[in-house]
Amino acid sequence: MNTQFQLNNKNILVTGASSGIGKQVAISCSEMGARLFITGRDKNRLNETFQSLKGKGHFQAICDLVNENERSAFIESLPAMDGLVHCVGIVMPMPVKFVEDKHIQHVMETNFNSAVLLVSKLLRTKKLNKNSSLVFISSIAAHFPYIGGALYNSSKAAIEAYSRNIAQEMAGTGLRSNCIVPAMVDTPMYAETLKGIKLTHEEYSAKYPLGIGKPEDIANAAIFLLSEASRWITGTNLSIDGGYALTVI
Numbered sequence: 001m002n003t004q005f006q007l008n009n010k011n012i013l014v015t016g017a018s019s020g021i022g023k024q025v026a027i028s029c030s031e032m033g034a035r036l037f038i039t040g041r042d043k044n045r046l047n048e049t050f051q052s053l054k055g056k057g058h059f060q061a062i063c064d065l066v067n068e069n070e071r072s073a074f075i076e077s078l079p080a081m082d083g084l085v086h087c088v089g090i091v092m093p094m095p096v097k098f099v100e101d102k103h104i105q106h107v108m109e110t111n112f113n114s115a116v117l118l119v120s121k122l123l124r125t126k127k128l129n130k131n132s133s134l135v136f137i138s139s140i141a142a143h144f145p146y147i148g149g150a151l152y153n154s155s156k157a158a159i160e161a162y163s164r165n166i167a168q169e170m171a172g173t174g175l176r177s178n179c180i181v182p183a184m185v186d187t188p189m190y191a192e193t194l195k196g197i198k199l200t201h202e203e204y205s206a207k208y209p210l211g212i213g214k215p216e217d218i219a220n221a222a223i224f225l226l227s228e229a230s231r232w233i234t235g236t237n238l239s240i241d242g243g244y245a246l247t248v249i
């Protein structure tokens with residue numbers, strides 16, 4: 001039997017696990033045998049995810065990853081991880097002419113700084129086992145902009161550059177780092193984005209030959225990137241877009 005896609009005996013940290021993609025990533029990883037360490041800010045929704053995990057020995061913690069004290073205490077509480085899927089993210093649709101410093105700070109500290117500071121602390125406190133795999137969730141919007149997406153799209157371009165840098169800098173230790181680059185996936189963030197760009201689901205999904213994605217589509221890719229099956233893959237971006245890019249080329 002091919003067991004390379006299994007996550008048995010792996011400790012996997014999933015951030016943003018209280019909603020959408022992170023929730024499904026956590027559930028799917030538990031179905032593949034991993035021991036999950038999940039975090040989010042909303043207690044009830046995080047607990048819902050926790051109750052849906054398969055198997056035993058999982059761990060949940062409420063943490064605002066933008067808050068330095070909370071982030072530090074959370075990381076200190078962890079054993080060493082074999083993988084991270086960082087799903088924290090916010091959108092803030094806004095025309096470029098209205099962007100102010102406070103908007104940049106809010107989007108960047110959530111979508112970018114949280115990842116950078118999480119990883120540096122995990123490394124300094126030796127909470128990443130040899131041959132760990134880091135997975136960041138970028139967005140196809142970093143490559144195919146939409147009106148109003150300047151801040152969000154820039155934060156995602158930054159995470160892709162950051163991931164490639166980790167991959168290069170840490171390759172000697174066996175640590176791998178990759179991004180998943182989804183197009184639109186049906187989560188609460190999708191509903192929020194539709195409101196921001198003033199399109200209906202029907203109008204928006206017309207651009208997708210294979211329809212809008214499901215959180216499971218992203219979770220399956222995360223499993224692959226966390227597993228031994230992807231042992232020779234690092235510093236790459238895996239686009240998952242239901243054919244969206246084919247329609248805009």
Ligand SMILES: NC(=O)c1ccc[n+]([C@@H]2O[C@H](COP(=O)([O-])OP(=O)(O)OC[C@H]3O[C@@H](n4cnc5c(N)ncnc54)[C@H](OP(=O)(O)O)[C@@H]3O)[C@@H](O)[C@H]2O)c1
Nearest residue numbers: 016018019020021040041042064065088089184185187189
């Ligand atoms: N959905 C899409 O179409 C799509 C497409 C491309 C990329 N992505 C990316 O995929 C990731 C997940 O998106 P999603 O659609 O699943 O969004 P979502 O349903 O809105 O979930 C976002 C998650 O981020 C958490 N979060 C936000 N700010 C946080 C903070 N300061 N500290 C800790 N957690 C925080 C939220 O926690 P609480 O709810 O508990 O506050 C929630 O669990 C994001 O990075 C997003 O940019 C999404």
